[in-house]
Amino acid sequence: MAKNENLNSAAKNKNDEFYTQFDDIQRELNCYLDYDKNVFRDKTILLPCDDPVYSNFTKFFALNFDFYGLKKLISTSYAPNSKKFIFQPMANLFDEESPVFDASKENSHGKLYTLDRESIKTKPYPVDAVKLDRYLDGDGDFRSKEVSKLRDEADVIITNPPFSLFRQFLKWIMDANKKFLIIGNINCITYSEVFPLIKENKIWLGHGMGRWISGFIVPEGYELYGTEARINKYGERIVATNQCLWLTNLEQGKRHRPITFNTMAENIKFCRHKDVKGKSILYAKYDNYDAIEVPYTDLIPCDYEGVMGVPITFLDKYCPEQFEIVGATESEGKGFSNGLWDSDSTSAQATVNGKKVYKRIFIRHRQK
């Protein structure tokens, strides 16, 4: 393997060990509760790819078990020996008190933790009542038969899955037709496994993206550098990526709130984006797509009836009652443009006067 390839996969696999902050989980989850206070009532929630001892997901749902009216919480961990990078202490002192604790399986097996309506009554604090139920037969790989069986038993699947297996993870959920809420990279929007589902309104972005997710916990040994690294109020080591989003098929209110836009003439006159103000690129017809270029979401004209190319971050503001998603640039997937692409063109990326623009999604206003 080439040296660079090694480094790339190392970087990728390290990202698999980014852990989610409690406050970020809380901020996102509150939005679903605001929309429907019974969203999790009588539901079994599965938290796979977790490490219940360290995971804020497990802690968060245990603390809210009664408030949410949950039926059962299931959380599974991935064996330390199977992880590409181990940042955490291998031994878990907390589990040593469990009657099923087996030191010989600690590093090689995944673990299954549960909390239900009966067991929550056994301890004064709900988090203490989360118990190590048993070791899994295998390492806790979400693709295994035993974890897939837990998936089938669950109503909702919630986690921050390994970034390097994101596509497989989403497919694993969709194959079982489950409700879910997961974290992914912003670029996942245009994956061939993701975009068609967004276009068909089967899945959508959660409440927040980018800075809304304020950073991930990285364990000791992960080098912190640059302005994007810090220690949070709990003393946890944080890297902020500004590159992530929540993806879901749970309803939330924000996506049903239409946004008010100016007319094309107003935008041309009052545009606040200096890089495009007065430039021919603004609203130019693409060389190779039957659509016009809208370089910023806030510049979508309210009075244009044709197809517009917008940045992928538009989806953060997407209201399906207001806009129809027509497609995306062919560079993201064959056939994605829904016939808008000039197939004689040598570029699958959209161009204006020969100059390539970044990834674009094609939309149009819904007819009133």
Ligand SMILES: C[S@@+](CC[C@H](N)C(=O)[O-])C[C@H]1O[C@@H](n2cnc3c(N)ncnc32)[C@H](O)[C@@H]1O
């Ligand atoms: C991005 S981290 C998130 C951890 C935790 N869910 C959280 O948000 O704090 C993903 C976790 O999945 C684990 N993992 C990696 N590959 C896995 C697999 N094939 N099956 C299950 N878990 C896996 C990683 O070791 C890591 O602990």
